[in-house]
Amino acid sequence: MLGEVATKLKKNLISFNKRLQDRYKGEVDFDKQDLRERLHHKVGKFTLLERLSNQRLRDWLAKEVVVGVDGSLNKVGVNFPHYLYLLQALAKSTAQEDILAAEVFCPLLAEVEAEIEQFRVQQQQEGKRYSQQEAATKLRTSLLAKLELQVAIQAIQKWPVKLIMMDGSLIRYRIEAKDSWQQLRELALEKGVLLVGVIEEIATKELGTRLSSDLEGIYDRELLFGVLEVGEMLELEFKLGLKTAFLRPSQDPQVIGLDILKEQQDKLKIMADLIQTLTPKSGRGIPLWLDIVDNEVRISKQMVESLVDSYLDPQLKRRLFASKRQERIY
């Protein structure tokens, strides 16, 4: 029985692989040199990054700190509206200080229900239609973005911050939590705090469009795969008010992205140098500092369960959040 399922899946995978190969056939064989030249002419310049010496780092930072910001999301329950999310955002400074913010998001609460309705009405006026479920998802996403921005703002207010590293693209914050984003942006500019978003999973399709019509629609991550040398960066501009760069800080051929404020573009090089310096050479290309923050903000599944068990009425918990699916034993 099990064998039969596996055999079928195997067949499917083989044919899937073939179709992928067909689709990418032409492109996978890009001439790397040719592509680099075209990128150079039509997109932006390549820069070689440095690994900063320890002395250089200390001098550059003087008495200030680097802050990493990340958020985490844990879900209890499965289907709308019978779930709850535990949201956490953490700003961690290199001086071993933390600012933590947390929220619970649950569509079952009256005020959240009202918020969902209000959001749908608002969107409808702009001509967009959202189901309750989609609206809830949007609200929750924006709540998390807001929490992250808030801890970042507090960090600037409390600590002598040189640079804030956010996990993910800055554009996401602008879209998901406009007001808080504005606030952070202004504060950062006013206090001269450098802001950088580090994007692990690049999802844009910017480069192909600029290069030629036959490359249109290809994801940037596919196009740049293996094209940059280790420690190389490609700068470009396409997001409103932001400056973007792709770089390959480790041996992993996959590139990562950086977003910075346009106003701070003269500092791009040093920011990228820093990112590169803090990224393990043989790693997957993410600065260790962000990994540390990520690790710390994340709540383990076990912890979530025990928190929920301790603080939720077991009767209610079972009635509202237990799902048949969860009870299944695999």
Place this chain on the structure above:
Amino acid sequence: MQVVGLTTQQEVYVASKERKFRSNEILKILDSELDNPLGEVVETQSYNRFIPLSIKDSFVDKGVLESLRSIGYNVDEDEINIAKVRLLTEATYPIKTGVAAEVPAFTEVKELLVKESPAEGLVLGVIKGTEEMAAGMDDDLKDVAPLLKGKEVVAQQGVPFNFKLKAMHQYPHIGIIGGSGSGKSFGMRVMLEELMKLEIPTLVFDPHFEMDFSEKFPDLPTEYEEDFESKFEIFQVGRQVGVNFEDLSTKDLLDLLSAASDLSESMVNAVETLHNAEAKRDSFFTFAERLADLRQALELGRKRIQRKLKSGELSGQQKEEYQHYLALIDDYGSLHLSSITGLTWRLNKLKRHGLFQQSISEIEAALQSRKLVVVQGPIWLLQVFATYLLGNLYRQRRDYKDADYSGETADYFPPFLVATDEAHNFAPKGYDSPTKRVLKEISQEGRKYGVFLILATQRPTLLADTVTAQLNSKFVFRTVRASDIETIKQETDLTAEEAKRLPYLSSGDAFVSSAIFGRTMAVRIRVAKTTSPHTQNPFDELEAKTKAKEDELYGAIAKHLPIYDDDMLTELKAVNKELEGKMLSRNQLQDRLETLVERGRLKKEDSPLGGTVYNLG
């Protein structure tokens, strides 16, 4: 400090970023619905989430860690300390996750930790993990248990561990278990010092000749010094103490002889027949003579004796002798010559070691005056003697108590403790031995009469189960051997975690599993106030002796330098005069001179007169 993760009614995990946990410290869990229960740290862990594991799939390389450090972030500090805490009493439902935990104040745990005042109990050391709460202690608990750290005596850290001696009435007998070098003898010494402090009559069998309390512990600050000189006496078996043969019952004698070497059936039979055979108590002399005569008689044989008597060639005294032989053959002819020979050999062995020269009266007197008595001897002789001595003293105490219970008057004999190292030799598992019988009896019945045991052994597995089972308090020191750890697990209430720690304990650290405390306590034994007379390293001793000899010679010849080798004989006389009682030959002197040259204390030069000359180096 905060409770994290899953909790049960028995156990919780407490985590802290700032504070490291100590094994065995007591924490208060602030779950008010459960009345803030107390728990003991049974396992500690510190871990750093970033070293040395890889995070997700990226290995952390050194360079990056260095860079992070340069921007002020030290990964090493990002450490989380976690303690597994076992509640002292089971909670009615699981502890709430997330509640805080704190170090309790001394008053909150006093009852758990202090069962007796230092003045009344045995102050044996400190309770581990109580360092932080010790500040709030009553004054009489402070500064009573200085510790030894390396070679240095340091102040008491934590709450003192006071063993409630009076509770032995209810929970008798102490075991001291641990591998070689784990601190048993040291712990025993501390225990004995405390017994002397309280002037408890104590009998110590000392097979290692180490229990002397005259010498103060090196570098012990004067405020801790204590003079035990008037509180103990040392006796050596066969020198100052021995067995009074006339007091021996036949059973005693059998025990003694069998301790010298095992007895055969027919030897036992022979002793039973021959001892006190003439309706009065034998002295050593009368008994030994009877054995010798019988042996002679058996060697001659009835026929030869009769023939000799008939032959008429015997003079008056010889005739009497042969008539005596004949009478012996008549009475004991059925005994085997080989048994008699064997018994003679055993008896002589005991005599040779002086066993029958003295009595135990000095020991009795010392115990009566509440002293500690150390009995020394080689282990086999000690066993022989202990069998007799213990049987005797125990009987005296029992007779007194039995008489007392039944309202009669009897001579007073005080309650007493018996302490011995190498207890598995005295009460071995698996085979019978005379000492085992008496120790077993005391272990089972001693409580009634106020006779208690302190038994130390490095091989609990070899100690008789019946005795082990009666040890209500056990001090378990470092133990590495798996079979012994297994025995300890069975015979104590050490938890699996504690048993796991046994191989790693430092010398002087022990778990005390005692019915008196009702739970296992981790303690560190205090520094002893006295030291064993032969703690000197034998190799240091060797060096020191050589040096002393050399110094003596050097002193003797220094005045006579320079010494010319062709004039050595003249100098030899002078040197020999200086060396009291020793005479060196010419060659020996030259030999020694060469040695001193080798050691750089003299130098050897060509003499301007020809030959060589030894002179100051």
